Amino acid sequence: MGFGDELTPEIEADYHRFAVPKGCHWSDLRKVSVNVGVALQKILDRLAEANSQTLAGIFGDVAWGNKERLPEPALLNLIDAFHRLTLNRTVVQNDMLGAAYEYLLRQFADESGKKAGEFFTPRAVVRLLIQILSPQPGESVYDPACGSGGMLVETINEVREAGGDTRTLRLYGQEINLTTAAIARMNLFLHDLEDFRIVRGDTLRDPRFLERSGIRKFDVVVANPPFSLKNWGADTWADDPYGRAACGVPPAGTADLAWVQHMVASMRTGTGRVGVVMPHGVLFRGGAEKSIRQCLIEQDRLEAVIGLPPNLFYSTTIPASLLIFKAAKSLERRGSIVFIDGSKRFSKGRNQNQMSRGDIEVILTAYREGSSNGVGVRLVGHDEIKGNGWDLNIGRYLKTAATPTTTVEEVLTQLVEAQSALRDAEIRLSERLGAAGYA
Numbered sequence: 001m002g003f004g005d006e007l008t009p010e011i012e013a014d015y016h017r018f019a020v021p022k023g024c025h026w027s028d029l030r031k032v033s034v035n036v037g038v039a040l041q042k043i044l045d046r047l048a049e050a051n052s053q054t055l056a057g058i059f060g061d062v063a064w065g066n067k068e069r070l071p072e073p074a075l076l077n078l079i080d081a082f083h084r085l086t087l088n089r090t091v092v093q094n095d096m097l098g099a100a101y102e103y104l105l106r107q108f109a110d111e112s113g114k115k116a117g118e119f120f121t122p123r124a125v126v127r128l129l130i131q132i133l134s135p136q137p138g139e140s141v142y143d144p145a146c147g148s149g150g151m152l153v154e155t156i157n158e159v160r161e162a163g164g165d166t167r168t169l170r171l172y173g174q175e176i177n178l179t180t181a182a183i184a185r186m187n188l189f190l191h192d193l194e195d196f197r198i199v200r201g202d203t204l205r206d207p208r209f210l211e212r213s214g215i216r217k218f219d220v221v222v223a224n225p226p227f228s229l230k231n232w233g234a235d236t237w238a239d240d241p242y243g244r245a246a247c248g249v250p251p252a253g254t255a256d257l258a259w260v261q262h263m264v265a266s267m268r269t270g271t272g273r274v275g276v277v278m279p280h281g282v283l284f285r286g287g288a289e290k291s292i293r294q295c296l297i298e299q300d301r302l303e304a305v306i307g308l309p310p311n312l313f314y315s316t317t318i319p320a321s322l323l324i325f326k327a328a329k330s331l332e333r334r335g336s337i338v339f340i341d342g343s344k345r346f347s348k349g350r351n352q353n354q355m356s357r358g359d360i361e362v363i364l365t366a367y368r369e370g371s372s373n374g375v376g377v378r379l380v381g382h383d384e385i386k387g388n389g390w391d392l393n394i395g396r397y398l399k400t401a402a403t404p405t406t407t408v409e410e411v412l413t414q415l416v417e418a419q420s421a422l423r424d425a426e427i428r429l430s431e432r433l434g435a436a437g438y439a
Contacts, residue, residue: 017194019050030083036075037064054189057200058182097190121150121224121277122312124355129222129275130154131364132304132324137164139219142266144203145259146173149184151222153191171196172218174203204258205233207242209266215242217268224277227320229255247295248288256282257292264301264325272327277320280307283392294390297337297382301325304338304367307394309346311353319343321394324367337385339397340366341376 024043032039041064048055063069086092135141135155143151152171159166171193175181181200188196199208209216232255237245244265250257256278263274282289283305296302304324311317345359366377376398388396 021046021050029079036072037067037070040064057178058185060179060182101187101190121147122352124360125277125308125312126150126154128360128363129322130158132367133220133222133273133275135159135220138168140170141220142172142209142218143223144174144262145223145225146175146184146198147180149173149187152196153187156191156193172209173198174201174208176202204255204262215265218266219268219271221263221266221274223263225259227279232258248292250292251288257289260323267325267327269327274325276323278323280319280321283321290390293392297385297390300329300334301327302337303329303333304340305392305394306340306363307343309343309353309355336379336381338367338370339378339380339394341394341398345375
């Protein structure tokens with residue numbers, strides 16, 4: 001449709017995703033030759049202000065005007081390098097821009113090592129988890145520890161590859177780190193996504209996605225939360241106003257099962273699925289975590305425990321696992337849990353081990369069909385798990401599974417918990433003896 005002479009700025013604005021104030025175009029920046037960083041900062045600030053609903057805080061806290069950290073010749077060279085590229089939408093599609101952005105994130109992750117674990121999950125793990133959860137057009141998808149948004153981007157890729165309409169998906173994420181939340185929003189914009197909401201905040205202390213009845217419910221809940229997070233708010237969890245502590249309060253020094261309980265509480269009745277990356281310790285640690293495991297198993301929504309290869313992640317070399325929950329398990333899997341050992345499905349990499357598409361497909365087939373084709377797989381009834389003290393250690397049920405690695409930190413955490421439990425028992429014993437006249 002052509003507007004001709006009837007085209008007005010108001011009509012034209014309807015066809016633009018963002019408002020660009022006067023003086024904030026690329027050509028305006030190119031005219032600046034002195035104090036370029038200051039000029040760039042002013043342009044970014046004005047763009048964010050003009051698009052407060054979408055771009056507020058998205059440009060992070062880079063000090064563009066700091067010439068000691070970013071010398072002006074280097075910044076001018078960077079601008080010149082981008083100027084030589086043709087990046088309009090007729091030449092470069094949004095999925096290419098998004099892929100380039102993810103490539104830069106991955107390169108940064110490779111160089112920064114363990115720190116990258118705070119925001120970046122290896123793409124193979126993301127792909128496997130999303131394919132297991134199988135998001136469908138029209139569904140809502142939520143990541144309570146969204147990092148750079150990789151899980152949400154992969155959701156779009158999965159639906160698109162299956163021929164579905166990605167425009168009907170609704171994406172939500174919460175991230176505690178301001179800069180990382182900004183990276184996630186930029187990532188989603190560059191993948192041509194608009195119907196999403198990324199909020200900053202502490203998910204365990206202050207969940208931001210709520211509805212009148214409490215925690216908001218989603219069709220798909222997926223995350224790779226920080227392993228064994230300390231100082232996560234255990235002191236208030238017992239009185240959690242959203243009912244997330246129904247299965248108990250995890251140890252103060254290990255938030256793993258607090259994340260799990262938050263995600264299960266966010267799962268929609270009927271259609272809900274949860275997929276979460278966890279350290280192996282949650283499968284067998286005792287104390288409060290054992291009681292929480294028992295409760296989760298008896299609710300009969302834990303469908304699968306999948307062991308991953310070692311050294312896949314930037315933040316740790318120990319192997320991790322995937323826990324899969326379903327609000328409505330299939331008839332043949334009710335009262336049971338599928339155990340899959342994927343620990344051998346990898347190839348050696350420079351810094352981290354790698355999983356190929358073939359490795360992912362083997363594990364995915366084992367999950368969907370329950371058949372062993374290159375990995376160990378077994379459907380185990382709750383009675384057998386109960387007989388093993390609610391231990392979900394994969395090695396108990398699949399003899400081919402790798403022996404889990406227990407870190408010094410995990411052992412120290414267990415020691416502190418045991419000492420605390422001993423002190424509590426001694427206090428109770430002293431009180432009872434005193435009440436009986438034996439003080």
